[in-house]
Amino acid sequence: MQVFGKTQDNLWTLIAAPAIWGFHFLFSYFLAAYRCAPNDDIFGTRAAIAVVTVICLLLILLIARRAGREWRTYGGAYRNDQATDNARERFLEFSTLLLAALSFVAVVFETLPIFVFWDCR
Amino acid sequence: MRARLAALAGTVAVAGCEGAQSAFDPAGLEAERVLLLFWIMLGGGVAIWIAVIAVSVYAAQAKTKVYSDRTGVLVIIWCGCVFPTVVLAALLWWGLAMMPDLRRPADGPTIAVSGERFWWRVAYAVEGGPGVIRNLPRGGVPSSNEIWIPLGKRTEILLSSPDVIHSFWVPPLAGKMDAVPGRVNRLVLEPTETGVYHGACAEYCGTAHAYMGLRVFVVPEDEFEAYVAAQARPAAVDDGRGAQSFLENGCAACHTVRGTPADGDVGPDLTHVASRSTIGAGLLPTTIENFAEFIRSTDHVKPGVEMPSFGMLPEEEIVAIAEWLETLE
Numbered sequence: 099m100q101v102f103g104k105t106q107d108n109l110w111t112l113i114a115a116p117a118i119w120g121f122h123f124l125f126s127y128f129l130a131a132y133r134c135a136p137n138d139d140i141f142g143t144r145a146a147i148a149v150v151t152v153i154c155l156l157l158i159l160l161i162a163r164r165a166g167r168e169w170r171t172y173g174g175a176y177r178n179d180q181a182t183d184n185a186r187e188r189f190l191e192f193s194t195l196l197l198a199a200l201s202f203v204a205v206v207f208e209t210l211p212i213f214v215f216w217d218c219r
Numbered sequence: 220m221r222a223r224l225a226a227l228a229g230t231v232a233v234a235g236c237e238g239a240q241s242a243f244d245p246a247g248l249e250a251e252r253v254l255l256l257f258w259i260m261l262g263g264g265v266a267i268w269i270a271v272i273a274v275s276v277y278a279a280q281a282k283t284k285v286y287s288d289r290t291g292v293l294v295i296i297w298c299g300c301v302f303p304t305v306v307l308a309a310l311l312w313w314g315l316a317m318m319p320d321l322r323r324p325a326d327g328p329t330i331a332v333s334g335e336r337f338w339w340r341v342a343y344a345v346e347g348g349p350g351v352i353r354n355l356p357r358g359g360v361p362s363s364n365e366i367w368i369p370l371g372k373r374t375e376i377l378l379s380s381p382d383v384i385h386s387f388w389v390p391p392l393a394g395k396m397d398a399v400p401g402r403v404n405r406l407v408l409e410p411t412e413t414g415v416y417h418g419a420c421a422e423y424c425g426t427a428h429a430y431m432g433l434r435v436f437v438v439p440e441d442e443f444e445a446y447v448a449a450q451a452r453p454a455a456v457d458d459g460r461g462a463q464s465f466l467e468n469g470c471a472a473c474h475t476v477r478g479t480p481a482d483g484d485v486g487p488d489l490t491h492v493a494s495r496s497t498i499g500a501g502l503l504p505t506t507i508e509n510f511a512e513f514i515r516s517t518d519h520v521k522p523g524v525e526m527p528s529f530g531m532l533p534e535e536e537i538v539a540i541a542e543w544l545e546t547l548e
Contacts, residue, residue, distance in 0.1 A: 134351070176291075206308075210311060210312065214318045218351060
């Protein structure tokens with residue numbers, strides 16, 4: 099997969115951002131549950147979630163940037179419903195961009211509790 | 220007829236908003252915040268609903284203008300993406316920002332409450348300790364189905380269960396919290412008004428689930444201290460016929476009356492049963508007649524209860540036990 103050139107989009111590039119969102123969700127959820135079962139100090143847990151969040155957000159931004167750039171370069175049309183390779187490519191790029199935006203917001207939302215919860219009560 | 224029905228429905232709806240078991244009549248910090256959230260969510264929901272209906276009505280007009288793709292996409296982006304994201308982010312942050320205040324550690328007493336089929340075992344003055352604990356601490360001052368808490372203090376309720384999952388809910392004071400076997404959950408109550416509040420088990424736990432009520436008395440702190448001290452004392456027992464019948468007929472296998480040989484641990488502690496406002500977990504007012512009725516036809520008064528009926532006892536023995544229980548203040 100070429101990241102900064104013309105990439106052939108497919109279903110894998112489409113679901114990359116939601117997959118990162120899914121990973122982030124499971125990681126945060128399981129780590130918090132695991133560390134809270136014996137009620138350990140969760141400063142490390144919160145820090146780990148923060149680091150993973152930053153990495154996930156950067157990856158999602160990269161995906162969004164790649165898809166958005168290619169979509170814009172080739173016209174940035176919203177309607178890509180012709181039965182051509184070109185239209186399919188634009189459709190996938192635009193969908194990838196939207197899914198990346200959704201995933202970005204979701205990852206941010208999932209992370210907000212680490213600023214509020216200091217212990218496992 | 221229709222007007223009457225409407226008036227009746229209105230009365231019922233309004234009546235449901237007041238009272239000792241209503242979340243619309245808050246008397247605790249958490250319940251107040253939850254109610255505020257509810258009104259704001261309701262107001263926002265109604266406003267959005269009206270806007271969506273208005274747009275639908277407009278879109279259903281025969282002669283609407285044709286919009287370009289670009290306008291359509293802009294509407295989707297602003298109304299379908301940006302608006303919900305901003306609203307949800309604001310609600311999420313506002314909700315989370317409430318947590319530090321609601322989750323402040325308790326500065327008042329710690330009370331262990333065990334949800335049991337189908338009543339609440341209460342122990343005052345227990346040692347909670349920090350962190351996750353699996354089982355409720357032992358000891359403390361036992362009581363049941365009635366919890367006294369001091370006004371202006373944050374009381375920690377330690378919740379667990381020996382049998383199935385129950386849920387402790389006193390709507391005017393706070394949200395519900397589950398009582399789960401093998402784990403202790405902590406609920407902090409911060410009452411803002413004195414009074415008597417009704418609670419219930421909010422997780423189906425068996426036949427008598429609906430009869431698993433409780434009362435919470437919010438009182439000034441000195442009154443609370445005096446109450447717990449009184450509960451800690453053994454019963455003022457006389458050795459009359461009632462006490463004898465109680466001990467002879469096996470009641471002591473399940474019930475404790477401190478100051479007598481009765482030390483059963485299956486059912487509620489009856490040492491000060493007459494000081495409580497109800498019997499049968501919020502079911503009946505505490506009177507001699509109700510004690511007698513509960514002993515005589517337990518499964519009729521509270522279907523599904525674990526205690527067997529003692530209707531086979533001679534009536535005068537039942538009455539004697541009831542009269543004796545009524546003296547246990």
